Amino acid sequence: MSAPDSLLLLRQSIASSQPPSLSPSDSLDTASALAFPPLPPVSTTPTTIPLDTLTRFVKDNSPVDLRSLYFAWQQRDTPITDYISAAQSLGVTHLGFIERLELVTYLEGGQDDSDHITPLAPGAGVSAQPAPAAPSGASVPTKGSEILIGKVEETDPRLLEIYSFERVVANRNTMLRGVKPTDFSHVRKQAEDFITRLRTGPGNQRAHHTLPTRPGHPSTPQNPALINPRAPRSKPRPKDPIILLSPSASALLTMSNIKPFLESGQFQPPALHSSAPQLLHISRTLPEISSSPLRFIIVDSPDKFRPDYWERVVAVFTTGQAWQFKTYKWSNPMELFSKVAGFYVGWDGDLWPEGVKKWGNYLRVLEVERDRRFRDREVCEKFWETVERSMKSKGWGK
Template identity: 25%
Template sequence: MSRNDPLSLLREFTISKKPITLVDSSGGLVTELTDASDVVFADDRQTFTFPRSTPTNYRRGATDETYTLETLLFLLQRAHKSVSEYNLEGAQKGIPIVTILDKRLVLDYLTGATATSSSIVYQPSETNVHARDDVVDDQQDHPSKRQKTLAQSGHADENEILRLIISKERLARTTASVLRGNKSFANIQKVGAGILLKSKSKDEKAAAVAAAAAAKKPDSRQPGATVPSSTSSRPGAVPGAAVSRSGTSSSQSKSKSSSSRIPIIIIPAAITSMITMYNIKQFLEDQVFVESQELRNKGGAKPNRLTVERRQKPNETHKTPYHVLDSTDNLRPEDWDRVVCVFTTGAEWQFKKWKWQKPIELFAHVKGFYVKWADEQSKESIKTWNVEVLNLNRSRRHADRAVVTEFWDKLQGWCLANKPTLAY
């Protein structure tokens, strides 16, 4: 391919990182491709100028149409962007884009990752017509004549000889060419980009209308502000009272609805228990066991109620809350339906005055756990109760994570099977 071909120059300047200049109709330098009328390739030897709409030799897909210089240059400028951003910006600027099937092949060729491409259409120049005729004759005549012809054209550029050879090649159908097809979806891409623009415009208008409405709405907290109300027409009615009551009622209803689905975990109140209100939050959230006595020595007060939060997945931002308490005195009858887990010390008196006072009945309605040191034996009562045993190592605190993970996995599996309506 000759050096004054726009495709060759674009590839050469891209590989060698030479600057490509954009000029407008008056010859002034511009930075945006849409403002330019010509593209200038200038180096120490020569300068070439092409209109930005100049067709190149790179064929679009399986069609006979070729990409223009501005299309290939726009692709190089936006190679770092995603497909959707590239297509949207092309539609906004009115610049034809490279199809998604050709994008990687075009970039590889222009950046030098590949030496050639089957989509390039080679067209011999008039100065080499005779040389091409000689090559055609050589395919039919004696080898001595072929050598003579090649000797006569020895002064020709090696690239020109290669071009003549490739011009006689016929590319067989490959998997890639069959999948590429012969249809162009450029119009669909333009329509999609237009839909995205309309949707974005509607969202911006809706946000502006909402902001304007919020600005006009009077603030009931400001002196002299009035709030429309259907009850204000009644004698003695206080403006805004109905709105305030309905707003409070709605808020309370929503709060009650969400809180009534939060699972409850009950732990022992005994100070000899390994799991207490002092260390339960650090154990279940930070996955590290710290003895309660150590935390009590620091002077912290024992909380009456805690909320433990847990991410269901490592990268999930939402945290699921669990209420934790060590006394059932303030539990209402309907709250027992939210109890999903009970930590036990193995003493039956722990369940006194509970809804289910018998261990067999209790652990048929909730998931039971018993925490102990790994080198200790479980209590005899635990062996007959339907509870899971969690073994902690006395000195290896890094092993606590595996124990806590086991706890959450078993509790969530039980909740899925027995309490699917709760927000766990």
């Protein structure tokens, strides 16, 4: 009888609403093992597995230990930047946004496999799916599956005949949403922006969007484009350029202090434990691009990006850590910074990280002085000068 697979055992306990407990203490940094309750038919006795056990979940071609996976599941509802900061403080391996999402979906039964999970060897571990109920109440192994510890022998002809009538029962996640949950929150945001523009447009042109009851009725819209198809149409609103910050906890510029720095050149130490917004807007006039102020969007993660958003990214901040770019359109840092202006912001006189040294020919390094705040404005202007030149070279403003 083979030993239980730690990843499948964790999934089985979470799916059955009997999550494991830490042992011997309740704190993850001092506990040494996970204690699982009896989970028939997988296990009829309590099972304890060390937290440093390596699992089949892989990150960067290396297996992730059970402690890191259990912590990621505990932090499943925590914002990704706060989760990464907490993981670094605890000293466990942190997962990226997509990696953590796939792990949680797998553990809660939303999907049965993942690119990050190595398939279980035949005859080893426990089942990835709950056992189907038999008419007599006993547990019956399914065809092609192994729901018990060890290998199932399929030699009974009557059993094989029963298997031929088997069908897979899908849950609502797989039937209605596929194997991965999809976040449509960006659609709501776009709809709200569209409705706001309609209500606050010149002259509150609500009549232009009113459907007529019949031809000639007073409520017929007087849109020139409807009366005369050749009438000039209003120009579409230009798309806002995007600035991407680093989600690293060691970054000097974060969502908590980037707005006053880029708007007025005032540097404030980042707030490590406050809840920062996930999206910001700032305005800046770039004479070489437009005579009127441009509105910039600032985010620290591209997780909500559509493919066309990458054409609007005009600046990327980094702390020199390559994991930041894993979910980017261009995951190679040198390729990324050849297409988008890259910036590293550090303290004056500090040594540069190895990544910054390696990409130095592609990055613009901005140094903030520790005690002379009047120099912050100069650093801010250097940033905007670089962004303006980069945007002009890529055709913005034409």
